[in-house]
Amino acid sequence: MNGFCAVFKRELKGYFSTPVAYVFLVIFLFFAGYLPFRDGFFEMRQADLTLFFKALPLLFIFMVPAAAMRLWAEERKTGSIELLLTLPITIPQAVLGKFFAAWAFLTIAQLLTFPLPATVAYLGSPDPGLIAAGYLGAFLMAGGFLAIGSFFSALTKNQVISFILSVAACGILIYAGMPSTLEYLSASVSPALGKIMEALSFQARFDAIQRGVIAARDLAYFLILIAAWIYASTLVLEERKAN
Amino acid sequence: MIEVQGLTRRFGPITAVDGISFSARKGDVLGFLGPNGAGKSTAMKILACFLAADSGTAKICGNDILQDPLAVRRSIGYLAENAPAYPEMTVAGFLRFVCDARRIKGAARVDALDRIIPLCSIDSVYHQTIDTLSKGYKRRLGLAQALIHDPQVLILDEPTDGLDPNQKHEVRRLIQQMAKEKCIIVSTHILEEVELVCNRTIIISRGRILADSTPSRLQQDYQGTLEEVFRKITVGKKSA
Numbered sequence: 139m140n141g142f143c144a145v146f147k148r149e150l151k152g153y154f155s156t157p158v159a160y161v162f163l164v165i166f167l168f169f170a171g172y173l174p175f176r177d178g179f180f181e182m183r184q185a186d187l188t189l190f191f192k193a194l195p196l197l198f199i200f201m202v203p204a205a206a207m208r209l210w211a212e213e214r215k216t217g218s219i220e221l222l223l224t225l226p227i228t229i230p231q232a233v234l235g236k237f238f239a240a241w242a243f244l245t246i247a248q249l250l251t252f253p254l255p256a257t258v259a260y261l262g263s264p265d266p267g268l269i270a271a272g273y274l275g276a277f278l279m280a281g282g283f284l285a286i287g288s289f290f291s292a293l294t295k296n297q298v299i300s301f302i303l304s305v306a307a308c309g310i311l312i313y314a315g316m317p318s319t320l321e322y323l324s325a326s327v328s329p330a331l332g333k334i335m336e337a338l339s340f341q342a343r344f345d346a347i348q349r350g351v352i353a354a355r356d357l358a359y360f361l362i363l364i365a366a367w368i369y370a371s372t373l374v375l376e377e378r379k380a381n
Numbered sequence: 382m383i384e385v386q387g388l389t390r391r392f393g394p395i396t397a398v399d400g401i402s403f404s405a406r407k408g409d410v411l412g413f414l415g416p417n418g419a420g421k422s423t424a425m426k427i428l429a430c431f432l433a434a435d436s437g438t439a440k441i442c443g444n445d446i447l448q449d450p451l452a453v454r455r456s457i458g459y460l461a462e463n464a465p466a467y468p469e470m471t472v473a474g475f476l477r478f479v480c481d482a483r484r485i486k487g488a489a490r491v492d493a494l495d496r497i498i499p500l501c502s503i504d505s506v507y508h509q510t511i512d513t514l515s516k517g518y519k520r521r522l523g524l525a526q527a528l529i530h531d532p533q534v535l536i537l538d539e540p541t542d543g544l545d546p547n548q549k550h551e552v553r554r555l556i557q558q559m560a561k562e563k564c565i566i567v568s569t570h571i572l573e574e575v576e577l578v579c580n581r582t583i584i585i586s587r588g589r590i591l592a593d594s595t596p597s598r599l600q601q602d603y604q605g606t607l608e609e610v611f612r613k614i615t616v617g618k619k620s621a
Contacts, residue, residue, distance in 0.1 A: 140481065140482065140484050141482060143481065144478060144481035144482040145482075147478070147481065148467070148470075148478045148481075151474070152467070152469060152470070155469050155470065155474075156469045216465060216467075216468065217461065217463060217465035218465040218466060218467055219465075220426070220431055220461040220465055221461060221465045221466065221526070223431055224429045224430065224431050224454055224459045224461070225454060225479065225482040225483065226451050226454045226455045226482060226483060226484075227482055228451065379431070
C-alpha cells in the first residue's frame with residue numbers, strides 16, 4: 139500500500155510541477171467549451187449538457203492518450219524505472235499508482251468544466267441526475283482510455299509511438315460503435331459482426347450512461363476493460379522493463 | 382550478508398552473466414572489475430531485484446532474491462548506473478518520495494534527512510530541481526537515495542563515473558567511512574579506486590568470474606600493477 143501511495147502522490151504532483159498539467163487543462167477546457175458551442179449549445183434552447191457529452195469522446199481520443207503517453211515511456215527512456223522498481227515497490231503497485239494518479243488528474247480536468255452545468259442551471263432547470271450520469275460516463279470512459287494508454291506507454295520507450303498507438307486503439311473502440319460503421323458492417327459483412335462490434339464499443343455504453351441508464355453490465359464493461367488493460371500493462375512491464 | 386550461487390542471465394543469444402557465485406560479509410568492500418559489457422551491471426541489477434535471473438539465486442541479509450524480492454529491496458541501497466532520478470522534481474521532493482516508498486515517516490524521516498544531507502553534501506542544492514544539478518550532485522543525490530534508510534548492504538554501480546577528481550575523492554571517502562558497518566559492492570573500471578577503497582576484488586569478463594581475491598594478493602600473484610593484472614586476466618582469456 140505504501141508503494142502505491144508513494145507513486146500516486148509523486149505522479150499527481152508531477153503533473154502540476156511541470157507545464158504538462160497547465161497546457162493540458164487549457165487546451166482541454168478550451169475544446170470542452172468550444173465543441174458544444176459550435177454545435178449550437180444555446181440555440182438548442184434545452185437545459186441539458188447533451189452536446190457537451192456528445193463532444194467528449196472525440197476530445198478524449200486525443201487528450202487521454204496525451205495524458206497517458208508519458209506514464210511509462212518516460213520512465214523507461216530516462217532510466218528512472220530502474221530506481222522506481224528497486225525501491226520496495228511492486229510492479230502492480232507502481233502501475234496502479236500511476237494509473238489512478240492520471241485518472242485523478244483527468245477527473246480534475248472534467249470537474250473544471252463546471253461552468254457548463256452552472257450556465258445551464260442558471261438559465262433553466264436541468265435534470266441533475268442526468269448531468270451526474272453524464273459525468274459518471276465521462277469518468278469511466280476516461281479511465282478506459284487511460285488504461286489503454288497505460289498499456290501502450292508500457293510497450294514502448296517512445297512517447298510519440300505510445301501516443302499514436304493509443305489514439306488508434308481508442309479511436310477504433312469509439313468509431314466501431316458509431317451507427318454508420320455498424321450499419322455498414324451489418325449490411326456488407328455480416329449482421330453478427332455488427333453485433334459484436336457494437337458490444338465491444340465504448341460508444342453505445344457511453345450513450346446509455348449519459349441518457350441516465352446506469353446498467354450494471356455497462357459499468358462492468360468499463361471496469362473489466364480497465365482491469366484487463368491494466369493487467370496487460372503489468373505483464374508487458376515485467377517483460378520489457380530492462381530492454 | 383550476500384550469498385550468490387550460480388547466477389545466470391541471458392539476453393537472447395548473449396549470456397550476460399554466466400553462473401557467477403561469490404559471497405560477502407559485513408565489512409567487505411567488494412570491487413567488481415571488468416571491461417565494458419562484462420556483465421557487472423547485469424549482475425548488480427539481478428542482486429537489486431530489477432532483473433530476474435534465468436537460473437541460480439542469491440541471498441541478501443537472509444532473504445532470497447527470487448522468493449522475497451521486496452524484503453531484499455528493503456534491506457539494500459542501490460545506486461544504478463548514471464544515477465537515474467526524476468528531473469522535474471526538487472531534491473527535497475525526490476527524497477520525500479524515497480522516504481514515502483521506504484516507509485520512513487515522522488521523526489525517523491527528520492533524522493534520516495538530517496543524517497543524509499550533510500553526509501552527501503547536498504544541502505546547497507536541497508531546493509533545486511534535479512534537472513539543474515551537475516553530474517556530481519546528481520550522483521550524490523543518487524547516493525543519498527541509496528543510503529537514506531541506512532541499509533546493511535550497498536550496491537553501487539559505477540558511483541564515481543563522470544565525476545571530477547575532487548568529487549571522486551569525496552565519494553571514495555564516503556565509502557571508506559561506511560565500510561566497517563556495511564557490506565558494499567562497487568563496480569568500476571577505475572583501477573586505482575579498487576586499490577583505494579576495496580578489500581576484495583572480483584574480476585569479471587564475459588559474464589564469468591576470472592579472479593576473486595584481494596587487490597594486493599592479485600598484484601603478488603600476477604607480479605605487476607593492478608592494471609597489468611587486469612589486462613593479463615581479461616585480455617589473456619579473450620585471446621585464449
